[in-house]
Amino acid sequence: MQAAEVLRDTIGALVKRAPAIIAAAARELGAVRLLLRFGDGSCARLLGHSSTLRVQLSPADQSAEVEVYFDDRALGLLFDAAARPSEQALEQSLDMRGSREDLLAAWRCFRLLSQRASGLRIVQAIWADYRDSRAAGWAPPPMPEAAPRPRGPAHWEDAHWPALDWLDRRHPAGRDLLARGEPVLAPARSLWNGRDAESWQDAAQIFDNDLMETMARCKARVVDEILRLIPNKQPQRDLYSLMRDYVQREGKGLRPTLVIATCMALGGRFEDGVRAAAALEMFHNGFLVHDDIADESTHRRGLPTLHMSHGIGLAVNAGDGMHLFAVDMTLSNLQSVGLARTLGIIHEILHMCRETVEGQAIELGWIRRNFVPARDADYSRMSTKKTGWYTCISPCRVGRWRRGLPNRGCWTASTRRSG
Incomplete structure (x- = not known):
């Protein structure tokens, strides 16, 4: 399959399945005739x-107001929604000719x-077929990882909290974190990257025909990640x-599923969203522990609440610990993904925490x-703040950020309704 045929099939599929998107794109193009030449010699x-x-x-008739040449690298970067336009113009890879307005x-x-x-x-299916047939031309070369710095004398023992330990290794005591901190190096990724991209339907963990099974699998993976990260150190019994x-108790797993699903829907892989989903799940569990105390609940998920089985003091402290550990997992x-x-x-x-505590206060x-x-x-305002943000809105926004896409202008209606 040639690149021009991929373009034809993509536009044809969108005309049938998403005419509103095609109409919006047609409005942007206007009367401009666009001639596209591709690195494989095809033309459209x-x-x-x-x-x-x-x-x-x-x-x-190849007359046109704008003429564009793509090779495989430029074609791949066109579909990298995380890259700025200035990063997509590669030397000897993309050439566009025409007037400024038409371009x-x-x-x-x-x-x-x-x-x-x-x-x-x-x-995704059309481009995956094309990508798989030409995978070598799509992936950027891997970038070397920054070597970890030697540990400082004040940090010889691991805290067994992942972000704290990692930051200690990279930035020993006495170093100026801002002035001397090294950037996190990671290769750029495209939605259609032949090595890294994974479409939602291809992930082994996902089964669209059974939502509950999908949620159970996402939750199980996130719980495994949390259990792996919780320190195996003292005080074990009381913290x-x-x-x-608490995190192993029965639950639907809606929040982890939304984080992972949003990340994958935007071109990420299943595993890309796991750590962020784990952090959000820990925040959720910490909220539940404190919420049970405030509501004087006796049972949660079929078992006695933490304060009923261990006392209010230990329960409050465990909830605080969950929130702090969630911060650590977020920083990790x-x-x-970098800073x-x-x-x-x-x-x-x-933002999620602020909305939640305001709703709880109301x-x-x-x-x-x-x-x-x-x-x-x-009542709608209260429930949106207390439950809506940290149950539905924020997991989707976190998944979008984990994929590298800012949430500019998203959920403005919800924000206005919730105050």
């Missing part, structure tokens, strides 16, 4: 026509297609064993004053 012309797009293979129109058209259509299964026991993403994405995940989790205040809201909007 893309035209906008009555709110749709048409592809002509090897047209006899911008063509660029906006392709960016819209790549951002809004790249997660669709039909598109770490409580944390370990530095090892794999910018990790800060994005932290920002989302902080409900507890109503209970204390024996107040029943008269308007549905008041």
Whole structure:
């Protein structure tokens, strides 16, 4: 299969399955005729026509306002939604010719297609077939990992918290973290990278025909990750064993599933979302421990609540420990995704925590004053803050950040409704 045929099949599939995306792309392209030449020698012309797009293979008339040459590297980067446009213009790889206005129109058209259509299964299937036949040309060369720095004299013993230990090794005592810190080096990834990309339907852990089984598998993997990271050190009986026991209780696994599903829907792999999902699950469990105390609940997930079986003091401390360990797991993403994405995940989790504690405060205040809201909007605002953000909204946003895509402008309606 040649690249021009991939373009034709992609546009044809989108015309049938996602006409709204095609219409938006056609509006961006306008009357510009776009001639595309590919590194394999194939050629196609893309035209906008009555709110749709048409592809002509090897047209006899090759007149066009914009002419573009792609090789495999440039074609792959076009579908890397995490890269800035300036990072996608590779020397001797991408060449665009035409007036400034027409070039911008063509660029906006392709960016819209790549951002809004790249997660669709039909598109992933088409490009996966093409990618698999030409995998060698897609993946960027691996970058060397930065060598860990020697440990400082004040940090000879591991804390057995993953982020703390990793940061200690990279930045010993007495070092200026900001002035001398080394960047985390990781190879750039494309949605269609022949080595790394994995479409949702190809992941062994995912079975679309059974949502509950999918959620159970995602939760099991995340719980395994949490248990692997919880320190095997003292105090076991009064802290770490409580944390370990609580996360293994029965639960649906909705939040981990949403994190992993969002990450994979945007081109990531199953394992990419596991650590972020584990951090979110630990936050969730810490909230539950404290929530049970505030609500004076006696049972959770079919077993006595932590404060009923171990006392309020140890339960509060275990809940605090879960939250702190969740922060550590969030920071441990530095090892794999670098500073910018990790800060994005932290920002989302902080926002989630703020919304949750505000919603909890509203409900507890109503209970204390024996107040029943008269308007549905008041209850909706409380439930969105207390439950909606950390159950549905934030897991999706964290999964998007884990894939490397900022959440600019997302969920604005929910944000307005929740205050």
